[in-house]
Amino acid sequence: MGKLSDVIFSATNFVANKIQQPAVILLYHRVTDLAADPQDLAVSPANFDAQLQHLKAAYNVLDADQFLYHVKEKKKFPERSVFITFDDGYADNYLEATPLLEKHAAPALFYITTSKLNTTLEQWWDDLERVLLTGRSLPANLNITINGGAHQFNTASSQHITDTYYALQGILRFCAPDVIDHAMQDLYTWAQCGPEGRPTHRMMTFDELKAMAKNPYVHIGCHTHRHPAVGMLPFQQQLEEIGQSKEILETLLQQPMKHFSYPFGSRKFLGTKRYYNADSIRACKELGLEMVCANYYGQVHSWSNPYALPRILVRDWSLDVFKTNMERFFKM
Ligand SMILES: [Zn+2]
Known part of the structure; x- marks a missing residue:
């Protein structure tokens, strides 16, 4: 904050949220305790447990079908609607996050990157x-x-x-x-090392993903095959990267994929660099995807573009910090 563009952006959000009660999409990556986390991607199971309890008590946690309905039909969201999403497909999504979702009867959508599923390799x-x-x-x-x-x-x-x-x-x-x-x-x-990854940083196995997808609180979407910034690729390669993850997941899980999220997905660009662009949206439409999330700060309204929805990144916040942040997320 502080830059003029940021101030204008929050003022625009503030006005939009006054005009219509917004929904907020939360973005998680991992639920686990890590010795080191230089990308700040993991939320501890204890904090996630407390965060879910608060969300269920104070907000209206929608599932993927409910959220898709409002986005597609351009309907106003119920008051204090929250949608929980996860990116990437780490093993802890199944081992640590899913049991807590089940405990709190809180639904979530998991966007899965496919190339390193069922391997001992880590994401780059x-x-x-x-x-x-x-x-x-x-x-x-x-x-x-x-x-x-x-x-x-x-x-x-x-x-x-x-x-x-x-x-x-x-x-x-x-x-x-x-x-x-x-x-x-x-x-x-x-x-002088090999490609063998750490067990703490592996993705799910096929069996884990299949078991997780059967959980009533879990919904699966795609997140490309190899996790590139699709906006840097020509249209045909974007289509292949997104399409390949969709096909692999549909074959493995025997269910249609309607949801996608852009890898990285931020709108903060460096010069000519883009995490996604108009070709990415075209590729998603061509593949029959119905709802696509990006990763920039903002709220969702009935008029939001279903192919570049804003999401708010959740860090390893204690309950107090999470409560305060959640109140702010609905305002500006
Ligand atoms: Zn990702």
Whole structure:
């Protein structure tokens, strides 16, 4: 906050929320206790438990079909409507989040990235952490070519290594999947390690996902096959990335996929870089997807675009912080 554009954005939200009672979509990634969480993606099971209890007591938690109905039919949402979503498909979604959803009778929609399901491989942003930040001894310099561009990093101290980690996160998130895979292979060679991931950072197995999808409080959607910033890809590749995850999930779960969320999904762009664009929306429509979530701050109204809905990221907040934030989310 503070920048003029941010002030205008909150003022616009404030007015819209006065005109019509909004709904809020919450975005989670993981529910588990982690020793380190440099991307700040995990909510502890204790905090998630308390957050769900509060949501059920003070809000109207809609399920995926109810939410889709309001979005598609452009109907005003019931008062204090909340929709719970998860991105990526980590194993803890099944092992730790689902039992708590069931305990509180709270429905949620899980958007699943398919390429690393049923493997011991980590998503590249976790893999980068595993290679760089888990205390292995590393060379003092890293020279790496990414997408034809030469990059040089000082990795002589732990602070330099942390800086390198954040710099590479920033570069790789706008790269095509093949470029990311190639960079990770180079990093394994440089760090003298293999691709085998940590059990704490694995995705679900096929059996876990199938079992989770049978839970009455769980709804499944797709989130691409390899998790690229689709806005950086040509239309045909966007169609393939999104379509492949849809097809894999439909075959595995024997149910139609209507829901999708853009990887990363933020509207904060760096120069010409885009997490999603008009071609992404076209691809989603062509594939028959009916409701698509992005990842930028805002509330949902009857007039919201069903192909780029705002979501609000939940961090590992204690109950008090969560309560205060929830009140604010409905206002501005
Ligand atoms: Zn994601």
